[in-house]
Amino acid sequence: MYISSWPGLTPHQFLQRHSDEGLPYPLNAANRLSFCVARSGIYHLFRALKFKKEDIVLVPDYHSGNEVSAIQAAGATIVYYPILRNLEPDLDALSRLAKLNPRVIYVIHYLGWPQPMKEIAALCRQRGSILIEDCALSLLSEPNGTPLGVSGDYSVFCLYKTLPVPNGGLLVQNRNCLGELAALKLRRCPQTTAIGRSAELALEALRSRADLIGGILFGIKRAFGRLLRAADVRQVPIGNIGWNIGDVNIAMSSICNTVIKRLDYGRIRRKRRENFLHLRQKLEGRVTMLREDLDEGVCPLFFPILVRDKHAVARALWRRGIGAVEFWNEVRPLAERASGPEAQYLRAHVLELPIHQDVGPSQVEYIADQVLRLDLRAA
């Protein structure tokens, strides 16, 4: 059995008719800009806001590193606020830090679960701060009917984490539109990057259905990738943790627009929720879950569990064909010193299990069986 970390790309997705329903937010947002990756949108947003060194941005201490690099590269100064073990901000600490009159309060919605936006928006109003919602991990999540990303002045999304597209990040301007952003000129994404990642996604889909043949083709694709790298063919890294100022003007690939128009978003949200609930029922009381709640409309990116030795458990699951994901191992040295104990705990112990739209009921059962066979003493 093979269960990929991310949804795969199939010919069916190109042959499907355009959906008549129209696209959901943010894909239908009036003022949206697309980039190859979301970190470029974050960088350009902070540049367009004309940040100076003395302008403070309050950023959660639990973060990927890509958003932090982009904000700092645009010239802003970051002060971290603590995230608690339930993935929500410590609102008392955030209120205390807001007395610094930050120019921006930056909010990350983790894995589809919403942050307490009413309280944070009130704080922004009180302090005159700009509210930015980072929904890189929360595309299609609309708790109780309101999509994440609509309350902020600006919001950012990562498309390729939830959808079977080779790249794609969106920046949405919900209120003020910045002239500087309208004037941006982006370069085409190199074909080798779009084709290479699309081929990988197609092979992931094949391997999830026919492990042996998919595995062989994957090996061939990897060897081909090594050849391209040896020949110094330009590739833009997608899905990595890293920062390259030279990549900030690269556009989303046109293939993404083709696929985006053909997806069934209701089904994607429904499948992710069904898989989450199925796995929750299988693991209940036997594994420590990070979040057990799933309000109406929440679209989970993964099923997060807490384990003592996350690297060892991830390796064991990969050996069994399960694409467990480790968010986030990398941490920038300065952020590490500024991280509270809860963020450090999350970095050390959260492991993400795949429950995306391509995962079927028998695969959920397999994941549960394999997880329960491991020594998963609570963290």
Ligand SMILES: Cc1ncc(COP(=O)(O)O)c(C=O)c1O
């Ligand atoms: C919370 C968060 N924000 C922003 C990003 C940047 O996304 P991208 O990889 O599309 O640049 C990521 C991805 O790593 C993320 O996890």
